[in-house]
Structures are given as C-alpha cells and as structure tokens.
Amino acid sequence: MIDDSTGQEPAARLLRSSFDRYLQDKGKGRGGEGGNYRRNAARELDRFAEWAAGERGDDDWTGITPEDVDRDPTFEELDERVFREYARHLDGDRGLKQNTVQTYYAYISAWCGWCVNEGYLEAHYAQRASATAPLPDDDGRKPGDQQAWTPEQRHTLTRYVDEQARESIEAYTTLPSDVDLLDKQRARYAALKAARDRALVVVLAYTAVRVGELLRDPGDPRRRGVRWEDIDLEDGSMDVYRKKQQWDAASLPDPVISPLRSYRKLLDPPTERWPVFPTLDQRTLAELVQEELADRGEPSKAIDERRGEYARDLLLALDDDIRPPSITTDGARSILQRLSTAAEIDIDHPKHDYLAPHGGRRGMGEVLVRAFGYTVAARYLDNSEEMVRERYSHIEAGKLGDTATEAINKINDDLA
Known part of the structure; x- marks a missing residue:
C-alpha cells in the first residue's frame, strides 16, 4: 500500500523492517544481542536484501521491485518465484560448496517462516518445492570426513x-x-x-x-x-x-x-x-593499559613512564591487575x-x-568411541548418544567390516 501523502511504501512493509525483530528473537543473551546464529543470519539477510534490491547478482539483474520505482523491496513483492531465483543466485558461479549453498538458503528460509508466524507473509514461500528445486543436493560429506x-x-x-x-x-x-x-x-x-x-x-x-x-x-x-x-x-x-x-x-x-x-x-x-x-595481542593490551590507567587518574606522561618500565604491557597488567x-x-x-x-x-x-x-x-571422540563405546563417549563429549553414533558412524562401519571379514574367512576355512 502506497502512502498518499508521500508516494512511498510504508516502512513497516519493507523487508528490512523485520530484520531487527527477527534477529532479536533468534539471538542469545540479554536483549538477544549475542550468538553466532544471529551474526550469521544478519549477514545473510543483508545479502538477500541487497540482492532483492538489485545490488547483487548478474549485470542484468535489477531486483524484484519494478524498474520505475525507487524504493527498497517490500513483502508484497515476495513469492515462491523470488526465492527460486535466489536459490539460483546462490548456486551460481560464486564458487560456493553445495552444503554452503544449503546453509545460506536455510538462513533465509528460517526468516521466511518467522515472517509467516508474525503476519508479514501469508505463506512460507521459501520452502515450497518450486522454490527449493534449484538448490544443489547435499554434497554427501560424512561426519567422519571432518578433521x-x-x-x-x-x-x-x-x-x-x-x-x-x-x-x-x-x-x-x-x-x-x-x-x-x-x-x-x-x-x-x-x-x-x-x-x-x-x-x-x-x-x-x-x-x-x-x-x-x-x-x-x-x-x-x-x-x-x-x-x-x-x-x-x-x-x-x-x-x-x-x-x-x-x-x-x-x-x-x-x-x-x-x-x-x-x-x-x-x-x-x-x-x-x-x-x-x-x-597477548600487543595493540589490544597497549590500548587496555593506557585506558585503564587514565581512568585511574594517571596523566599521560606518567602512563608512558610506567609502560617504559616493562618489556611487555601484559606484565604491567599483571602487576596492576588490569584484566585483559x-x-x-x-x-x-x-x-x-x-x-x-x-x-x-x-x-x-x-x-x-x-x-x-x-x-x-x-x-578425542574417536579415542573414546573406540576404547569405551558410544555411551561413555557421549557423556564425555556432552552430546546425545544418538548424535555421537551419527557423527562417528564410520567407526561402527569399520568394526562391522572387520566382523564381516572374520565371518567370510571362517566360511572359507570351513570350505577348504
């Protein structure tokens, strides 16, 4: 809906109007300001908003707003075709691995689902089959392939x-x-x-x-x-x-x-x-020491003299209890x-x-699973036994292979 007085779209309908609330809901700590998920989601939402505005993508990509309109994209312009195009964009020539494309799209899909629950969107367009069709299949990487x-x-x-x-x-x-x-x-x-x-x-x-x-x-x-x-x-x-x-x-x-x-x-x-x-970063410690001593009322010249008495600022911090x-x-x-x-x-x-x-x-998980089994390893790793079995499934597969080899050898010995 256009505001008749300004000719502009109401700010509440712009995509970016939802970002802060979404990130606060997904964040951790006081006020939802922390957490890796929040940081990563914020990055991908910004990329999606830039792409939707025509600031990312191929040279001929102009975004999802009409070419004769000068404003940011709105929720009214989102549908499953938009998310399908974004999936194609992620899977384009950026050199992203298959599972990375899946991860980046998942951030946008999660935001889309939240928007449905909050009343910004009528349907979860990002999860419709036609929207996800261009996404690559999982690259098949197994937990045992990780370092x-x-x-x-x-x-x-x-x-x-x-x-x-x-x-x-x-x-x-x-x-x-x-x-x-x-x-x-x-x-x-x-x-x-x-x-x-x-x-x-x-x-x-x-x-x-x-x-x-x-x-x-x-x-x-x-x-x-x-x-x-x-x-x-x-x-x-x-x-x-x-x-x-x-x-x-x-x-x-x-x-x-x-x-x-x-x-x-x-x-x-x-x-x-x-x-x-x-x-032990010298720049960080130097700034910390100078700021703390200044807060304690020491003049700049005295601070310089104190620092000159030490080979490293960490040693001064230890003596003066300036916690890094x-x-x-x-x-x-x-x-x-x-x-x-x-x-x-x-x-x-x-x-x-x-x-x-x-x-x-x-x-360490490998050591524990091989020595004491999945239950003990799960307790030490602070994970569920089910998750440990999944992540270290290659160990069980190897043991089963040894069992199969032993059975085959036994049969061959009996036939000999």
Whole structure:
C-alpha cells in the first residue's frame, strides 16, 4: 500500500523492517544481542536484501521491485518465484560448496517462516518445492570426513609445545640474579607465552571441550572465556558454558593438570577472575593499559613512564591487575596454525592445512568411541548418544567390516 501523502511504501512493509525483530528473537543473551546464529543470519539477510534490491547478482539483474520505482523491496513483492531465483543466485558461479549453498538458503528460509508466524507473509514461500528445486543436493560429506586429530598428530603437537614450554621456563628460572630487569621480563614473557600455548593445546586435545565453550566469542557476551575461578585443579574439573545454554562441569584428565598448574604458577594472576587464556595481542593490551590507567587518574606522561618500565604491557597488567580479555575462537585458530607449522605436522585434509580446534574434540571422540563405546563417549563429549553414533558412524562401519571379514574367512576355512 502506497502512502498518499508521500508516494512511498510504508516502512513497516519493507523487508528490512523485520530484520531487527527477527534477529532479536533468534539471538542469545540479554536483549538477544549475542550468538553466532544471529551474526550469521544478519549477514545473510543483508545479502538477500541487497540482492532483492538489485545490488547483487548478474549485470542484468535489477531486483524484484519494478524498474520505475525507487524504493527498497517490500513483502508484497515476495513469492515462491523470488526465492527460486535466489536459490539460483546462490548456486551460481560464486564458487560456493553445495552444503554452503544449503546453509545460506536455510538462513533465509528460517526468516521466511518467522515472517509467516508474525503476519508479514501469508505463506512460507521459501520452502515450497518450486522454490527449493534449484538448490544443489547435499554434497554427501560424512561426519567422519571432518578433521579429527590423529594419535600421531596429537602426540607430535603436544610434544612440541611441551618442549617449547620446558625450554622457555628453564631459560627464565635459571637466569643469573644480576640480569638486567628488562631482559628478565622478556624471558618471563616468552615463558608465559609458551606455557599458555601448551595449556591451550592440551585442553583442546584431551578435554573435548568445544572451543566456543573455552574461549571468548565476540558474538556472544556470555562466552567471555574460561577464568581461573572456573577451574578446580584438585578435583580435575572446569566449569564451562555449554552449547545447550547452561553452565556445566567438564573433566580435566591427568595430561591437562600439570601443564595448567605450571602455567598458573608462572602467570600468578592477581585475582581468580583473570582469564586462563588472555590475549597477548600487543595493540589490544597497549590500548587496555593506557585506558585503564587514565581512568585511574594517571596523566599521560606518567602512563608512558610506567609502560617504559616493562618489556611487555601484559606484565604491567599483571602487576596492576588490569584484566585483559580472553583470546577469541579465531585467535585460537591462529595459534594452532602457527604451532602446526612450527611442529612440522603432516596434515592431509581438504579444508584445513593445520590442526583446527574442533579437530581436537573430534579426535578425542574417536579415542573414546573406540576404547569405551558410544555411551561413555557421549557423556564425555556432552552430546546425545544418538548424535555421537551419527557423527562417528564410520567407526561402527569399520568394526562391522572387520566382523564381516572374520565371518567370510571362517566360511572359507570351513570350505577348504
């Protein structure tokens, strides 16, 4: 309906008018402001809106509004033919994988279903057969094809970070008493970095905790990264905010305890609220230190002088209890890329040329399923047994293959 006074479509009927409410409903945390789904959905909705307005697509694509109308697309212009064209657009020449096309379309389809429930649309056009027909079939990728650290890879990586941490800590703790203060600080920082990296690797390798449960997620304010107050080294447990949106205790097996205890002693956090895995990004720490000291009333010159007394801002932050943020999930990937290269680990995977964080969890799942079966593995992985059976179905298939081979050999022996 056109507003007679302005000649424009009422804003409530424009596609973008629904985005904020939809994203708030789908978001997590206070006010629905957080969550990976919200962030990803927002990105795909913006792309869909741009495409519908003629700002994406082929050179001859002008959008879904009439060419003689200067406004954004409205709900009245949506039907199953529009979603069919968008499916074709996603499956075009952008080089997207089949399952990626399916995922991107699913975000738009979910929004379309929400619009029906909220009264924006009369029907779920995006799910009609004619709309989804251009979508590619699933690429057939099985859970077992996803990266899982092999025992050899896990051993190589954990041995490498252990050697690096031992050497760095020994170099720091055996410095002569008359060494220059800044040189001592540099040695301590190197030891802290190596100890932090070792602790991160062993936690990812042996606990099967999801990286999003362990570290900070910028898209979800509830996931601020594990703090020392969340860890009990005596009981061997760690409180994490699970994928199921609640706090729960995760187990810390023996290979994790010693590296964490050594790292904590070296770090000596001023309070229990310090992150276990703080960022070491120099720019982030420099800004944090300057802002915090300024807030405490110190003048700029004094701040510069204080920073000049330290080889690294992290050491000043420790002394003055200026709590840094945890590293992010992306930061963990960068660390593992660096360590995988340095450890010269042989990796043959179509998607990752390094040991990705989720591969540690899947690798531990492989170990548990093979050693103790699906029920025990499901409890440790914080998943349903049904899901674990599905994700590690290749293990059961392999065991059944061995059983079949044994049966065939038995029959052949009887016939011989």
